[in-house]
Amino acid sequence: MDIPTLLLGFQFTSPGPILFKLGPLTIRWYGLLIAMAVLIGFTLSQGLAKRRQVNPDLLADLTLYLVLAAIPCARLYYVAFHWPQYAANPLDIFAIWQGGIAIHGAIIGGVIAAAIFARVRKISFWQLADLVAPSLILGQAIGRWGNFFNSEAFGRPTQLPWKLYIPPLARPPQYLEFDYFHPTFLYESLWDLGVFILLLTLFLRDLRQPFLKTGSLFLLYAIAYSSGRIWIEALRTDSLMLGPIRIAQLVSLLGILFGVAGLVWLYGFKRRLPDVVGDD
Template sequence: MAMTHPQFDPIAISLGPLDIHWYGLMYLMAFGQFLFLGYLRLKQASVAQAGWSFKDIEDLLFAGVVGVILGGRLGYIVFYMPGHYLANPLDVLRVWEGGMSFHGGFIGVLVAMLWFGKKNNRSFFEVTDLIAPLVPFGLAFGRLGNFINGELWGRPTDLPWAMIFPQAGDLLTRHPSQLYQLLGEGLCLGVVLWWYASKKRSLGQISGVFLIGYGLLRFLVEFAREPDSFLGLLSLGLSMGQWLSLPMVFFGTYLIFKRVK
């Protein structure tokens, strides 16, 4: 009596010729929570003393959105399907068919934050320490969107909460890995990071905790997530997501100990 994915209609709202998809709504929710938590973050003593304003939060959101979209698309092309896009360069523009990479989007955001810092005479880690606690809850909305769409399903398992994903093309019971990521790199990391950032920390440490937390949680959940069919598992039996997460853990650890010294 295994559960089956509910097969939600991907369209949340239809307004005449305009269809609003659940995944688009999740993006809007992620942007909204960034502004809301940013407003609360400005009230924390260590942030208030640094002279940040709500306009900075709005500008950072705009820069981050551009970084996510461009970096996410380019990251997917470079990390996952470079051969396909070299052979079919016009497919780069077919964004409505999907194809976004978290790690590519993450790099895009880092570039955007570097640009913002130089433009506003802020150091890179001042900027990333400010926004790091605002990110995980936004990731949670993204993973909820993945679950609603029935995509990025998990590997086969016989655990009691396993679920059949018809989109996988079989009747195997699988890990609902999207929900694991929602709870782990989304809600749990968000709570820990918000608590950690509520007190004054050395420059770079909040960013370091985010890198370690996300990288480690993503690395672990990848053992339950079905690897991309066109890639499979890579060296040492690890997925692309795991290989891309390891540098985050290493650099985050470096940041923590470097700043503590």
């Protein structure tokens, strides 16, 4: 069998959402990946804090704030745009292990939680945001694989060599006759990994020769992640919609504008970003 034939025969196939069962205990890939993302992100952000000579214990406390805010907000954001689906069975709102969370909801919840934390601890929000940004995007790269195991958040039908097989029960009604789809989870995971490498490289370079202004790393995260999300979202079959508008594309566009405006403020007008704490 020649190489082109082998490539055409390749496909991603999910082994299913459940990792293993032990009596009444069920361990799902989705929950495991979220836990891994939090643990790895926490460890990384503490390491970056030490390099910035920031008390790493602050990041431990911040992580608790972020988890308590981000996961419920990610779920509520998703549910809000799928309310007819949950209205008949409200208890399903709490079945987060089945999938159905939105990263933009998590980011919004995390930003609010971080702002409250920074205000209470009297530390710059932007300083914290810069320390968390590389961990955040790495966590997103890891978490996207939960969509793979749940057979969700995939793209339009395709016959590309890296096609993703989706079981019939998980396919949208209009695509029942198709077997293979774009693995948009993989596209976004790889994009996020690239953004992580960019942010970490800039962070480490800044340690040797300072050139970054406080808040710029988080602003670059907003621009870079949002740029990828816009084109990847265009491939998806399950976008959250507001009329004809894909919500994720709209929010991503706002993220890019926010990031660009912030960088112009920092480097063009040479002014500090507004913060939750004053200079005193």
